Amino acid sequence: MIRNAALAALLALAAGMAQAQTDAAPDPEELLALTFYYQQxxxxxxxxxxxRLQVRYPDWQPPEDLSRLTQNGPSAEIDTIFRQIGAGQFDEARATIDQTRIAFPDWQPPEEMLALLQTNEGQTLLDAALTEGDLDRAxxxxxxxxxxxxxxxINNAWRIAEAQQAAGLAPDALGTYRAVLGACVNPADILATLEKASAVASTEEMQGLFGQALARFPEMTQTLQPVQQRLLGSGAPGATAPAAAAATTTTTPTATT
Structure with missing residues (x-):
């Protein structure tokens, strides 16, 4: 009986929450009268x-400009949200999103807006974690x-690899560089990643990384081969040992009298 009572209480609570969410704001049809009165x-x-509406929907705040009731969706609010995200005001942006949802019940924030909010906020947190040396958090x-x-x-992956190297996790750092080479396509990024990887990889491992890059981007062969020769020296494929320097004979000048 106790379990059933607890379950019933939870179901009642859930139903109450659902009702509260449903009744958070008037739907468009219920705003028709207000829209009509405004137009008149x-x-x-x-x-x-x-x-009447505010008694029934105490959490709802009507727009200051009632002409917006006839709009299909927010406009100035969206500009404000993106401006807040760009300024690093992430809590404020979320608050504006919530307020806009209430003011425009049919509106939902676009996926790209939510993704930008999540990523930009994450960038701030990641920068702080790496600055503090908190690799696990990063x-x-x-x-x-x-x-x-x-x-x-890409700078985030590079910084994580550098933090892994600093923590004595060379294999993890190498794995991060390898993942970058397998995902990114910008030639400048590929070259920079190989340069950075050379600080942690052995000659054999670097040969593998160059092989990976050349297999993905055969058109970069002429660009990559000189870098490969410079970073690997005699360890580069096709490299030959430098010729022995020719012996030279020096003579000591004789004094003249």
């Missing part, structure tokens, strides 16, 4: 209808927010 400039009816953030490891943010 009937101020007395506007005040009366606003009072790796956790990168796993939670895949946008941080996109190739257009």
């Amino acid at each position: 400039q009937d101020e007395a009816s506007i005040r009366s209808e606003l009072q 790796l956790s953030l990168a796993g939670e927010r895949p946008g941080l490891l996109r190739c257009d943010r």
Whole structure:
């Protein structure tokens, strides 16, 4: 009986929460009267209808400009949200999103907006973790927010690899560089990744990385081979040992009298 009572209480609570979410704001049909009164400039009816709606939906705040009731969706609010995200005001951006949802019940934030919010906030947190030397936190953030490891943010992967190397985790750092070579396509990024990897990889491992890059980008052969020769020297494929220097004979000048 106790279990059944507890279950019933949980179900009642869930139902109450669902009802609260459903009744958070009036739907478009219920706003038709207010829209009509606004269009007629009937101020007395506007005040009366606003009072009725706010009693029924206490969490709902009508827009300051009632002309927006006839709009299909927010405009200035979206500009504000993106501006807040760009300024690093992530809590404020979330608050504006919530307020906009209430003011425009049919509106949902676009996926790209939410992804940008998550990634930009994650970038701030990742920068702090790496600055503090908290590699575990940095790796956790990168796993939670895949946008941080996109190739257009390649510096994040490089910094993580450098942090792994500094922590004595050379194989992990090498794995990070290898993953970059397998994912990114910008030639400058490929070259820079190979350069960075040379600080942690053995000659044999570097040969493998160059082989990986050349297999993906055969058109970069002429660009990669000189770098390979420079970084690997005699360990580069096709390299020959430098010829022995020719012996020279020196003579000591004789004094003249």
